[in-house]
Amino acid sequence: VIPNFAEPVETLSRTLDTLAAQAHSQQLVVVLAMEARDKKAHLTASTLTARYGSYFMHLLYSIHTVTEGEVGGKSSNENWAMRCAKTRLVDELGYDPSNIVVTTCDADTYFHPSHFSYLTYKFCTDESRYLRFWQGCTCFYPNVHDVPMLCGVRYTLLSVGFLGQLCNPFAYSLPFAVYSLSLNLALEASYWDPAVIPEDWHMYLRCFYATRGNVGV
Numbered sequence: 001v002i003p004n005f006a007e008p009v010e011t012l013s014r015t016l017d018t019l020a021a022q023a024h025s026q027q028l029v030v031v032l033a034m035e036a037r038d039k040k041a042h043l044t045a046s047t048l049t050a051r052y053g054s055y056f057m058h059l060l061y062s063i064h065t066v067t068e069g070e071v072g073g074k075s076s077n078e079n080w081a082m083r084c085a086k087t088r089l090v091d092e093l094g095y096d097p098s099n100i101v102v103t104t105c106d107a108d109t110y111f112h113p114s115h116f117s118y119l120t121y122k123f124c125t126d127e128s129r130y131l132r133f134w135q136g137c138t139c140f141y142p143n144v145h146d147v148p149m150l151c152g153v154r155y156t157l158l159s160v161g162f163l164g165q166l167c168n169p170f171a172y173s174l175p176f177a178v179y180s181l182s183l184n185l186a187l188e189a190s191y192w193d194p195a196v197i198p199e200d201w202h203m204y205l206r207c208f209y210a211t212r213g214n215v216g217v
């Protein structure tokens with residue numbers, strides 16, 4: 001799921017390029033989560049669907065309208081996009097939700113070519129797969145040479161620190177920005193909360209309470 005708002009086609013294309021380069025991209029279902037507030041949403045989604053549709057099992061897009069009680073942002077957009085995707089994939093096409101892993105990312109996320117192969121391995125070999133979040137290491141490197149030196153130093157230190165946190169056996173890990181979970185777990189938590197903006201820790205807590213504290217990262 002790629003939630004976005006008024007992002008240039010070029011930005012989304014760079015993310016889709018890294019998804020198309022996955023070893024088993026034909027097993028991926030990509031959902032472009034667009035916002036109705038973006039006047040170019042349909043054009044952007046249609047352009048990308050035509051350009052990248054053949055690389056994936058499915059390339060879908062949703063258009064989210066902010067309704068009463070919702071807050072415009074990533075969480076409400078993900079909530080609507082995954083409800084649409086579940087309706088299409090499970091209710092209409094008959095896919096087993098137990099075999100679906102949901103990954104949410106930012107519009108400018110660049111995935112390692114083996115990211116989803118390894119994620120599949122971890123899902124298949126984890127007996128607690130339906131009580132698990134998977135968190136990759138977030139590195140802030142793509143434009144590190146294009147920003148002022150002090151910013152580059154900061155982003156490099158943040159990347160190293162994030163890696164250290166993931167490797168620390170005593171740290172209490174929480175999902176951040178780009179993470180994965182089973183569709184079963186998302187359903188148990190009743191999807192993402194449309195009334196908040198920052199969704200990663202909040203979604204973890206929804207799942208934590210929905211499973212009575214049995215979820216882990």
